[in-house]
Amino acid sequence: MSNSPRSKEAKEREAYASPIFGAQAADIQMPVDRLNDEPVEPRVASELIREYLSTEGNAHQNLATFVQTYMEPEAVDLMADTLEKNAIDKDEYPMTADLENRCVAIVEDLWNADQSEEPMGTSTVGSSEGCMLGGLAMLFRWKKLATAAGVDIHTAQRPNLVISAGYQVCWEKFCRYWDIELRAVPMDEDHLSLDADAAVAQIDDHTIGVVAILGITYTGRYDDVAALDRAIEAYNRGTKIPVRIHVDGASGAMVAPFVEPDLKWDFRLPNVWSISTSGHKYGLVYPGVGWVVWRSKEALPEDLVFEVSYLGGTEATMAINFSRSASQIVAQYYTFMRNGFEGYRQIQERTLAVARHLADEIEKMGIFEMLEKATEIPILCWRLADDADKHWSLYDLSDRLRMHGWQVPAYPLPENMQDVTVQRIVARADLSMTLADELLQDMEVEIGNLDTVVSVVRGGDADLSQISRPNFDHSGRSAH
Ligand SMILES: *Cc1c(COP(=O)(O)O)cnc(C)c1O
Numbered sequence: 001m002s003n004s005p006r007s008k009e010a011k012e013r014e015a016y017a018s019p020i021f022g023a024q025a026a027d028i029q030m031p032v033d034r035l036n037d038e039p040v041e042p043r044v045a046s047e048l049i050r051e052y053l054s055t056e057g058n059a060h061q062n063l064a065t066f067v068q069t070y071m072e073p074e075a076v077d078l079m080a081d082t083l084e085k086n087a088i089d090k091d092e093y094p095m096t097a098d099l100e101n102r103c104v105a106i107v108e109d110l111w112n113a114d115q116s117e118e119p120m121g122t123s124t125v126g127s128s129e130g131c132m133l134g135g136l137a138m139l140f141r142w143k144k145l146a147t148a149a150g151v152d153i154h155t156a157q158r159p160n161l162v163i164s165a166g167y168q169v170c171w172e173k174f175c176r177y178w179d180i181e182l183r184a185v186p187m188d189e190d191h192l193s194l195d196a197d198a199a200v201a202q203i204d205d206h207t208i209g210v211v212a213i214l215g216i217t218y219t220g221r222y223d224d225v226a227a228l229d230r231a232i233e234a235y236n237r238g239t240k241i242p243v244r245i246h247v248d249g250a251s252g253a254m255v256a257p258f259v260e261p262d263l264k265w266d267f268r269l270p271n272v273w274s275i276s277t278s279g280h281k282y283g284l285v286y287p288g289v290g291w292v293v294w295r296s297k298e299a300l301p302e303d304l305v306f307e308v309s310y311l312g313g314t315e316a317t318m319a320i321n322f323s324r325s326a327s328q329i330v331a332q333y334y335t336f337m338r339n340g341f342e343g344y345r346q347i348q349e350r351t352l353a354v355a356r357h358l359a360d361e362i363e364k365m366g367i368f369e370m371l372e373k374a375t376e377i378p379i380l381c382w383r384l385a386d387d388a389d390k391h392w393s394l395y396d397l398s399d400r401l402r403m404h405g406w407q408v409p410a411y412p413l414p415e416n417m418q419d420v421t422v423q424r425i426v427a428r429a430d431l432s433m434t435l436a437d438e439l440l441q442d443m444e445v446e447i448g449n450l451d452t453v454v455s456v457v458r459g460g461d462a463d464l465s466q467i468s469r470p471n472f473d474h475s476g477r478s479a480h
Contacts, residue, residue: 033179070430121293127250130292138209140301149240163440166216186416193221214252225265253277289328355427376428400446
């Protein structure tokens with residue numbers, strides 16, 4: 001009886017009719033380390049997972065990340081509609097492959113590649129993959145040049161890579177994976193980005209290349225790529241193993257073309273041979289998509305281009321990852337088409353305006369020394385001023401802001417400056433002026449609280465009842 005189709009139908013109807021948080025969810029355990037024995041009804045499974053995830057914080061208040069947290073609903077729909085397409089299946093999805101090629105061409109144009117040099121490029125999962133490929137191209141070129149110049153590339157001396165100490169972890173990975181010595185040029189108070197002369201002083205016959213960063217993860221500063229290009233040009237005149245630059249433009253390569261078109265950091269500089277960026281940072285797409293471009297055929301060693309024939313037709317591939325959804329690539333094309341040059345310019349300018357407003361107001365609080373005030377990318381970064389005379393740290397302030405939902409990380413600067421603690425905000429397109437003002441008010445409240453708590457702890461006569469709680473009633477706040 002219970003196996004008859006009719007009663008099964010009735011059971012299903014009953015399941016749909018019962019409230020998710022009534023009988024349905026009551027006996028469902030979310031699996032932890034082994035599959036559940038029985039299937040779970042889709043709306044119950046999705047609701048339980050959604051609820052579980054909802055406790056981890058609000059992406060718009062995460063001011064730690066460069067990665068996009070807003071896309072238009074039309075873009076999200078388009079992404080959902082293209083999730084099932086595998087980007088590597090270029091034979092099966094020629095139109096998708098065409099959109100990827102158009103994106104590469106658009107990026108080449110933004111970075112002033114000269115089409116007569118036959119630039120080449122590909123989509124990647126993000127900047128990490130782009131940097132890995134840029135680094136590998138440098139390694140392969142170096143091996144060839146060094147061998148031709150009679151340098152023994154098999155001695156105990158490892159090849160090396162020169163980069164600012166403010167590098168992102170992907171470069172540490174690259175060097176570890178391929179057994180390359182990472183020569184970090186220290187940052188100091190006067191050089192919060194790469195010191196070109198100090199970088200060139202580190203170059204020798206085993207240097208595969210120099211990386212310039214646009215901008216430094218820690219502070220947002222741009223390396224002075226033009227100065228580095230000049231210094232390298234001079235170095236190259238006296239060597240058989242010319243050194244070239246890879247620009248890690250994870251964030252800045254999608255900001256500078258729109259807001260500082262006259263700044264020369266790209267293929268207008270003769271020694272910049274490859275550039276990578278994250279489409280999911282200021283390229284304005286959800287993760288993960290990135291782009292890497294080489295200025296010419298010569299810049300990308302043939303050994304890194306692979307022909308595959310098993311998907312029907314023969315295709316060249318140079319990315320590390322093989323299968324992945326085409327939806328991010330389609331979404332990048334959408335944002336390019338939707339915004340155009342002017343749309344990108346407006347979005348980046350507005351994001352910069354919010355970041356600069358935050359920087360000005362935080363500076364006015366009078367206790368911080370600003371290290372970066374969103375001069376180039378929408379990042380601000382500060383330390384407690386030496387004379388602030390505070391008995392709390394930026395870690396404490398970061399914790400207190402977390403109570404309001406804000407994620408504003410504090411961390412030490414890289415080697416040579418590691419005793420300096422900084423705090424950083426990355427502004428993105430979805431951080432409105434209104435939200436920024438909320439954050440500023442929350443900062444003021446929490447600075448007051450920290451001052452009071454610390455004086456109580458130190459035996460002062462402050463009144464603990466003065467400590468204000470996070471204010472969830474925003475109705476009384478002034479509008480800006
Ligand atoms: C974010 C970042 C990376 C890594 O980029 P992903 O797209 O997250 O892989 C590399 N370099 C710099 C300078 C970055 O800011």
